[in-house]
Amino acid sequence: MKTIKEKHSLVMRWTHWVNFPILTVMIWSGMLIYWANDEYKITIFGHTYVRFFPDWYYNLLHIPARLAEGMAFHFLFMWFFTLNGIFYVAYTIISGAWRELVPQKKSWKEAWFVLLHDLHIRKMAPPQNKYNAAQRIAYTAIIVMGIGSVITGLAIYKPVQFYYLTWLCGGYHFARIIHFALTLGYVFFFLIHIVQVIIAGWNNFRSVISGFEVVNTDTPKKLAKDE
Amino acid sequence: MNNPEEDKKPKAEVPVQKQINRRNFISFTTFTVLGVAAYGGWRKLYTSPIETLGITGEAHKPLRRALNKSELFFRNFFSNNHLVKTYPKSMAAKVVRKNTSIGADSRLDAANWRLKVKKLSGEVLSISIDEIKALTKTDLVFDFKCVEGWDQIQHWGGVRFVDFIEHFGLHPETKLDYVGMETPDKGYYVGLDMASAMHPQTLLAYEMNDQPIPVPHGAPLRLIIPVKYGIKNLKRIGTISFSNRRPHDYWAEQGYDYYSGL
Secondary structure, rough: OEEEEEOOHHHHHHHHHHHHHHHHHHHHHHHHHHHHOOOOOEEOOOEEEEOOOOOOHHHHOOOOOOOOHHHHHHHHHHHHHHHHHHHHHHHHHEEEEEEOOOOOHHHHHHHHHHHHHHOOOOOOOOOOOOOOOHHHHHHHHHHHHHHHHHHHHHHOOOOOOHHHHHHHHOOOOOOHHHHHHHHHHHHHHHHHHHHHHHHHHHHHHHHHOOOOEEEEEEOOOOOOOOO | OOOOHHHHHHHHHHHHHHHHHHHHHHHHHHHHHHHHHHHHHHHHOOOOOOOOOOOOOOHHHHHHHHHHHHHHHHHHOOOOOOOOEEHHHHOOOOOOOOOOOOOOOOOOOHHOEEEEEOOOOOOOOEEEEHHOOOOOOHHHHHHHEOOOEEEEEEEEEEEHHHHHHOOOHHHHHOOOOOOEEEEOOOOEEEEEEEHHHHHOOEEEEEEEEEEEHHHHHOOEEEEEOOOOOHHHHHOOOOOOEEEEEOOOOHHHHHHHOOOOOO
C-alpha cells in the first residue's frame, strides 16, 4: 500500500529553490568582477594547468569589460543571498531540523561506506534517516561554505570597516582567494548534486518540490536510495 | 498494485493516491508559477532602463537605487577609529602601479600650479605647494586597493586632510556633506562624503617613496584616501570645493558606486 511520508519542510524547499537562481546570479556577476583582475591559476612546478579563465570562456559568456555592472548586480543580490541563508539557518536551528542534517560522530566513517556503495563497490549502505552520512557532510559543508562566502565577501567589500573579518580571513588578498575558491566549490557541488539527484530518481526529486515521498509499505523499505 | 491485499480495500487506496495527486498538482503548479515569475522578474531587471546621466550614470535604475541604499546601510559602520592597516616602509612597492592618468596627462605647469579652495564665503584660496609642504607631514604605508581587484602596498607622504582644514580655517566648510575635487583641466573629478574626507588617514600627498610624486602618479599634489577605492584617489588636484549635494564624480558617471568606500 502506498503511503505519504513527509520529508522536506516548506522552508527548506523554499530556501533551496530561492537560493539556486540567486547563487547563479552571484556567480555570474562575480565573474564580471573577477575579469577585471583575473590573476588566479593553478600552477604546479612551473606548469600552468588551469587559468581562470581562458579568453574563449570569457567571450562565450560575454564577460569582458562589465566590472561596474557586475558590482551593481553583486551588491544587490548579496542581500538576497544573505537573508535567504539566515532564514534557512535560523529555521533549521529553531525547528530542530539540524539533527537530521549535521554530521554525527559515526557519519565520517559511514560516509565512506556510502561512497563505496554509490560507486557500486559495496553492496549495503549504512541505515539512515532523512539524509545519509555523505549527505549530512555535504549539505552541512555547503551551508558552512555559504557563511564563508558572506564573511570573505564582507572582508573584501569593506576591508577597513570590517578589518577584523579581513584579519580573520588571512588578509585582503587571501580573503579574495577564499571567496573565489568557495565559488569553484559551489560549481563542483552542483555537478555532483545533479548527478546524484538524477540517479536517485523521481520520488526523491519530487520531495524537494512537494515535500513528501511515496512509500510502498508492502515491500521492504529500500535502504539508502535517497540522495 | 497487483497485490491482492490492495484489491480488497480500494477505498483506503484511492484517498492516498488522490492526496498524492492533489499535493503534486498544488506544489508543482506553485513551483512553475513562481519559477516563471522569477524569470520574468530577472528579465525585467536585466533589461531595466539605464539611469539618465546626472551625478551618476550608466547603471540600471534599480541597481543604482540598490547601490545607494547599500551605501546608507554600510555608512553606519564607518568610524574614524577604523584605521587602514599600515606596514613598515620596507614593504612598500618600489615600482608603484598606475592605471590611468586621466585629467593629469597634459604637461604639468609646475611653476604656476596652485591649489584652489572654494570657500563658502565665495573667497577662493590659492595655495602654493610650498605652503602645503610647510605643514606637518604624515607618512602612510598602506595597502592601496583598486576597484579592479588588485592591491599594492604603497608609501605616500603629505599633509592629512584634517590638518589642512585646520590650518586654513575651513571648519565651516566641513559642516557640509561633501567635498569635491578636480584636476586643473577638469578632466577627472571626484566627490567624497565628508566623513571619509575627514578620516585621519586621508592625505593630500606630495611624496611617494620619500620623493616628490612623479608626474604620472599625480604631481605635484594628489589625494590619498585609504577608505576608498583607487578611483577616488584623484591625481594632480586643482580645485577643492564643498557642497551639501554630491559633487560630480568621474567613475560614478560610468556606472560605479558613488560611495566606493572600503
